[in-house]
Amino acid sequence: xxxxxxxxxxxxxxxxxxxxxxxxxxxxxxxxxxxxxxxxxxxxxxxxxxxxxxxxxxxxxxxxxxxxxxxxxxxxxxxxxxxxxxxxxxxxxxxxxxxxxxxxxxxxxxxxxxxxxxxxxxxxxxxxxxxxxxxxxxxxxxxxxxxxxxxxxxxxxxxxxxxxxxxxxxxxxxxxxxxxxxxxxxxxxxxxxxxxxxxxxxxxxxxxxxxxxxxxxxxxxxxxxxxxxxxxxxxxxxxxxxxxxxxxxxxxxxxxxxxxxxxxxxxxxxxxxxxxxxxxxxxxxxxxxxxxxxxxx
Numbered sequence: 112x113x114x115x116x117x118x119x120x121x122x123x124x125x126x127x128x129x130x131x132x133x134x135x136x137x138x139x140x141x142x143x144x145x146x147x148x149x150x151x152x153x154x155x156x157x158x159x160x161x162x163x164x165x166x167x168x169x170x171x172x173x174x175x176x177x178x179x180x181x182x183x184x185x186x187x188x189x190x191x192x193x194x195x196x197x198x199x200x201x202x203x204x205x206x207x208x209x210x211x212x213x214x215x216x217x218x219x220x221x222x223x224x225x226x227x228x229x230x231x232x233x234x235x236x237x238x239x240x241x242x243x244x245x246x247x248x249x250x251x252x253x254x255x256x257x258x259x260x261x262x263x264x265x266x267x268x269x270x271x272x273x274x275x276x277x278x279x280x281x282x283x284x285x286x287x288x289x290x291x292x293x294x295x296x297x298x299x300x301x302x303x304x305x306x307x308x309x310x311x312x313x314x315x316x317x318x319x320x321x322x323x324x325x326x327x328x329x330x331x332x333x334x335x336x337x338x339x340x341x342x343x344x345x346x347x348x349x350x351x352x353x354x355x356x357x358x359x360x361x362x363x364x365x366x367x368x369x370x371x372x373x374x375x376x377x378x379x380x381x382x383x384x385x386x387x388x389x390x391x392x393x394x395x396x397x398x399x400x401x402x403x404x405x406x407x408x
Contacts, residue, residue, distance in 0.1 A: 113137040113178050114295050115208075117166060117199060118185040120147035122255055123214060126288030127183050127295075130398045132156035141166065141175060149166065162381065163280035164193045165193035169202075181295045185214040187382060188227055189351060196234035204241040211247045212294045213238060214287070217370075219249075224363060225356050226286060246294040250287050251306040252279045252370050254391040255316070258398050263343065271335035271343075273362040279370035280308035282377070283386040285394075290380045303378050312371040318388045324397055325392035337362040 114131055119140030128151070131138040137158040142148050148161045164171045166186065176182075179376035182203045186195040196213075203211050218231040219227070240246050266269045287307055294303070315320070316332035323330035339359045344354040364370065377385040392399070 112180045113139065114181045114183065115139045115140045115141065115175055115179045115203075116183045117195075118187065118397065119161070120151050121185060121187065121218045122284050123287050124183065124185050125151070125292070127291050128156060128159055129154075130288050130292035131295070133160050134296075135293075136296070138174045139175065139179065142194070151355075166198060167191040167392075169194075169198045172198045172202040173205065173389055176202050176208060179203075179206065180209050181293055182208050182211045183214075183295060184211055193230045193233055196230075197237050199395060200234065200237050200241050200243065204243050208243065210244045210246065210295065210297060211238065212248065212291050214291070215247050215249055217249045218364075219250070224359055226352065227356050244300050244302060246297075246303045246305060248287065248294075248305050248307055251282045251309065251338065251372075252365065253287075254281045254283050254309070254318075254386075254388060257322075258395065259347075261399060261401055264272040264330065264348050268323065268330045269333045270319060270330065271333040272315055273331070273335050273337050273358065275334050275366040276316075277366040277368045277370070278312035278314050278317075279365050279368075280312045280373045281388060281391075282307055282309040283394075284390050285384045286381070289383070290377060293380050305380070306372070307376050308372065308374050308385070310373070312373060313388060321388045322399065325389060325396065351363050356357055391397070 116124055116128050116138055119128050126312045128138055128140045141162050141164050142149055143165060145163055148163045149163050163197055164175060168171055184196060184199050186192045203367060214302045215231045216228050219228045219235060221232055223229050235247060260270055275310050290307055319330040319332050341354050344357060345351060
């Protein structure tokens with residue numbers, strides 16, 4: 112068996128590649144840039160072939176399927192995301208791939224409030240129509256999303272985000288990758304739609320307090336406005352369109368507690384309970400170390 116992994120240098124894709132290598136499963140990791148390929152090759156993962164390709168170029172996608180039995184599909188949130196996903200699904204179908212595992216989002220629908228969710232819905236429609244045996248993964252809020260906001264933590268240890276007291280069942284990307292690897296190895300013809308969550312629902316404040324306990328310093332949450340979030344998020348280099356999507360996620364969805372549901376899917380699929388926010392903090396102590404060097408506005 113050989114697995115094609117798109118987004119192989121990304122948060123989840125890189126972990127899927129590593130899981131497959133650890134299990135002795137040959138993989139072809141696809142990245143968009145040569146620099147990413149060099150970094151991935153430097154990790155010396157046994158059985159992993161690294162290929163540079165632009166998935167938005169339909170002609171470049173079909174050759175990637177040669178000798179491939181299963182595909183893990185994840186695409187970055189970029190303007191041509193839908194094209195990338197459609198081209199991969201079509202090429203996988205034409206090549207007779209055994210299973211495609213797609214990383215999606217909760218609430219994907221044609222009229223979803225998030226543009227991202229509407230894109231995923233369109234890709235899922237194509238996947239269903241393709242006849243491919245598939246698994247759709249719908250993870251909750253990634254614990255790793257907190258890492259991008261470390262520079263926003265002020266000198267008192269407070270992080271401003273517009274989530275109020277809304278709880279969310281945050282999940283570790285490692286658990287998502289573990290489920291993905293297990294699904295890629297499945298040889299059944301059953302289609303599955305899996306909602307993945309962490310073990311408990313926490314507010315941002317509760318999650319930060321747990322992280323602070325690991326770091327040995329207090330961390331807290333400061334509720335802020337949608338407008339202030341947009342200002343800072345775009346100042347970090349994000350596009351206005353993506354910033355609006357994230358503001359809606361935080362202020363319009365998570366604030367209301369819509370991300371608080373909990374499932375036991377991770378444990379059912381992998382045999383292991385999902386990682387806790389404390390586990391996540393221990394894995395990222397080095398990343399949070401810069402909290403000791405507060406960054407102002």
